[in-house]
Amino acid sequence: MKLYIYEHCPFCTRARMIFGLKSLPVDLQVIMEGDFETPTRLIGKKAVPILGKDDGTYIGESLDIVRYVDDIGAKILVMPPDEALGTWVQEIWPTALKLFIPRFVEGDFAELATSQARKAYRHREEQAFGDLDLLRGATTALIAEVNPRLEALATLLEDRKGLGINDITLWPVLRCLSIVRDVNFPNKVSSYMHRLSQESGVDLLFAQSR
Incomplete structure (x- = not known):
């Protein structure tokens, strides 16, 4: 495939x-x-x-x-949906976007390997979010919104075991936020991020944090 x-x-x-x-x-x-x-x-x-x-x-x-x-072979996403985790993702998404989108435009990704591709991406995102440099300037205020939510997430993850669809929707958002240098990931959240990165083979973006 x-x-x-x-x-x-x-x-x-x-x-x-x-x-x-x-x-x-x-x-x-x-x-x-x-x-x-x-x-x-x-x-x-x-x-x-x-x-x-x-x-x-x-x-x-x-x-x-x-x-x-x-559905190929034995299912692994067997944990029942967690409404609180689903709500957490929905609530943080608008703020998280404003943090990671301006940084993605600057990032080291294969789909942005040419100046033409990077220009196309910036144009697409500025149509949605406006001036990305101005958005970058709002970082401090946006992080002040995100960090308390991550503290709350640590509590939601306290007793989580196994895998479910919530992990598939939650972990990518945390991966995106890992490109933002000053976001504070509590230990429980950080451990969850690194564990799923290892198990899935998908890298986090701390090495590109900016």
């Missing part, structure tokens, strides 16, 4: 995680930013991730991909 991704994308990270957690082989294919032709040819629109199945068909939504792959 082939998985078409952006390296920075949290939705692509969901799909990458399930392959790693299940130790299933997959051929990762990075789509360059600004490449409209490839995803449109595969699923009719510009969106990733895209899973190319062995039968020649394609799946184009991250959680649909996760569920398809988890």
Whole structure:
């Protein structure tokens, strides 16, 4: 199977995680930013991730991909949904976006390997978020919102064992935030992040923090 991704994308990270957690082989294919032709040819629109199945068909939504792959062999996402964790992700998402998007534009990702691709990505994100330099200037205030939420998350993770769909939606957000230098990850959250990084084979972004 082939998985078409952006390296920075949290939705692509969901799909990458399930392959790693299940130790299933997959051929990762990075789509360059600004490449409209490839995803449109595969699923009719510009969106990733895209899973190319062995039968020649394609799946184009991250959680649909996760569920398809988890159905291969014994399921591993067996923990029941945790409403509190789901709410946590929904509530932090708007603030987290404003922190990691300006940094992704500066990041070292294969889909941004050319100046043309990086320019296309900046243009796309500035259409959604406005001037990214101004957004970068709001870092202190945004981190002041995020850090207490991470403290609350540590409590939610206190007794978590096993894997469920919440891990697939939560961990990619934490991975994205790991590119933000001054975010404070409590020990319980940090341990969770590093454990799932090791189990899934998907890197965290601390090495690129800025």
